[in-house]
Amino acid sequence: MKKDSKPNIEKFLNDESFRNWAKESNQNDMAFWNNWINQNPSQIDDIYTVKAMILGITFRSKPVSGKKVNDQLDIVLNHISKTESKKTETKDNSLKKNFQKITSIAAVGLLFLFIGLNLYNSSKEIVHKTAYGEIIDLKLPDGTNVVLNGNSEIRYNKAEPRNVTLQGEGYFKVKSMLSTKAKFWVNTDDLTVEVYGTEFNVSTREDKTNVILDEGSIQLLLKTGISKKMVPGEFVSFSNENNIISHEKVNKDLSYSSWKEGTYIFNNTTLEDVMKHIEYTYGLTSEFINDELKQKTISGGVPNENIDICLSAIQKSTGIKIVKENTKLLIYH
DSSP states (O other): OOTTSOOOHHHHHHOHHHHHHHTTOOHHHHHHHHHHHHHOGGGHHHHHHHHHHHHHHSOOOOOOOHHHHHHHHHHHHHHHHHHHHTSOTTSOHHHHHHHHHHHHHHHHHHHHHHHHHHHHHHTTEEEEEOOTTOOEEEEOTTSOEEEEOSSOEEEEETTEEEEEEEEEEEEEEOOOOTTTOOOEEEEOSSEEEEESSOEEEEEEETTEEEEEEEESOEEEEETTSOEEEEOTTEEEEEETTTTEEEEEEOOTTOOEEEEETTEEEEEEEEHHHHHHHHHHHHOOEEEESSGGGGGOEEEEEEEOSSHHHHHHHHHHHHTOEEEEETTEEEEEO
8 A cells, every 4th residue: 555545444454564564474564554654644544453363353362361361260160150140940859960060171271272372372482592601603593693692682583584583682593594594683661673684783672772793794673663874884873761862873972782792892891881781691780989980981892701811801991809708799999
């Protein structure tokens, strides 16, 4: 459907692109229609009416929560109980007991059916999660390489290994599909990174997502519906919660942090922000004995595969002292 075409229910229903948006089955269509809705707020009632119609007539197998299963079972058993109480006392008691047994068995069978469907659907999801201080190197089914930093998680459906969700931080080397030109997506709470084949870092910490592109080109689809294209050497930071965005070219004056295969890359980064990265990765807390040290800056690479080596590198590059006491790091002159 063209942007300037007159919207009506029939056209929406017959528009394949719109149906993809309603069913959230195509990232490009979702981005287009989200933007179209923002530009045509007067049509929002018709839009969501048709969306409800599409979802209502399309069978979609979804996992059923344990609470919903229990609620449905209670409804069935309560219905059985009320039905039985209405029967006259003249009916044979043995017949009533047999009926209760049959319906109870049927209800229990229905319960196990729901549980089975739930387990079947959940088994389709693949999850990789790292502990504090742990780094893993993953090879996805399509050949894409992902290095997952400590305290991070990546998940995807078996049927869609090129559509992943990230919590924490990871470095991606996306396998290019020249024959099919299949895209690759990295989803966070703030945005979606749309890729064909390239190398980039994604960090989703402190209610925002930071992306630094090393090679190739990518497009970011923000949760607000805005699209941002990136070229190598660019840095984008976006918070959906605060609606704050920064899109800049990397240079020596720009304050930013990234991570690449076991090494933190700091550029004009304050020591306070550096220690936050350490806290997230290793599950530690930091305390500055001298507050003025928080604004001291650091630039360069710091290995983070080992906490002791990491702290030693920071001390040497800044001239400070860091003492580790259990799970707390004390920073002073």
